[in-house]
Amino acid sequence: MSHENGLFPVWCDDFRPQNILINKDERVAGVVGWEFTYTAPVEVTRTPPWWLLLEKPEYWTQGLDDWCAQHEKRLPVILQAIMKCEEEACQTGNGQLQESQRLSSQMRRSWESADFWIMYAARNNFAFDAIYWNKIDQRFFGSSGSDNNICDVWKRLGLLEPEESEVMEKYSSLKLQENKTRVLSWGPDEYTAEYMAKMKA
Template identity: 40%
Template structure:
């Protein structure tokens, strides 16, 4: 589904005004003040570190002690900002108490990590970029078994295995009710897809689920209902015409049907940690590609086991809906290489007597199965609002409902209520398209302070 152009313009205007205000204050000066406030040390240098679409980061050097990174969540592009930062600090604190895998530390409302002098893993394996708008993809000039690519995959595999060992009884965000309380799942998970729904679809933030969730089935049904609500609430650029609207409505109802009728063997968990934004561009490495730090934990939560069992989408760096080299390259070359390396890492853990989840059926085998039985595509479609439509019709529909002959045939699979609602829904979307307006879901204060 295309982005709502009015929502994009509105939020980009908010970003421009925010950026102008930040520049008037002086971001380096503000970063210096915040570092002094939280670290109680005198800064000697402040430099821009890396500015992505959602955060602006500044590296602060002191007369002594480690450098810190001060990060500003970008207004107009990053939403539910308070909740996200709180969630990220909690998960970083939890991981720091459990393992040195992340090698990250948090302090008050800031984050610092070792290795800020190093490079992002992406920089070692990406194709040369000549245009900032260019999609980042894997450097296909790398030999399939090149030491660089194999080392990169090995380091990523180690983190995936570590995350899969942390398990919880609910789906949601890790936290503590009080400093003395044990770690537990305390609230809903804020995901990257939720951020994008607000940013480019004008999805009402108050309509998101509350959570946490005790079962996989309830969580998947909620995700399917988000897809339907997204189609209803995005007023502009949502449908091309009446036929397109019917097909999009039916696809979302069928995804909900799959979610309602599927029975996960892991329905009641335990649920492993999963990070929406874990990818090579958020991994800092030294010159030998050894991980120094993993950054951007803002979308990390206890998730359905099926998410952890899915093949990583980042093996060729860009997400599936943007794959330049296509599915065949992914399946024939890069997924087998990663699974071989992941299997080697699993064996190394067993040889050193370290625990791994379900050694009789290791993660590498589960990921292979997810591609063979279509689970990968179902989970990806459930988590991806703007790539959902193409993924559903190409990879999911026939797998669950047999060969496609006509849309009317698929319509008969819907409940009586869903069938009755179809034509009124189509007329609603046609009316919205004519009006070319944007609903207001937040006040200015809510946008800034939430």
């Protein structure tokens, strides 16, 4: 990522065709679904939209590889449309859009470099495991020599520092103990403080 300390523009995770209101003249009249709005790294704004297929990759019945293949077929269409708008904006000469602000080339680069998947996994926690093991892990840590994601997990444990492994062992033991008692805590702040104290002990 090229902007470690910013920029952090406003971003809405629910900005998609279903939430855009069109009037009788087929012009945008409004946008709904702003409850998932926050500030995000600028790279998030430079990723191509996942909704080109109207279905998220983790729900694609034919699998992630097929989703990617279908997405790649549609990506040039939207990039071409964006480029057309960019050309018009750049040619107006009133500073509406500068060359460095073009999204089309940045979106293409995000897809080709696979940065798209980092941004997607960060914003879709329910899909994180599937996306991480299929699209992110090997990019940064190389092949684990296995197609089995569970085996990958165990092999990756060897990358942890001894202190990190020790904390993980403590965490696993505590979770197994809690599974036996199944105590429900109503005070998350107190619970977290107590949990951290146990981890440090």
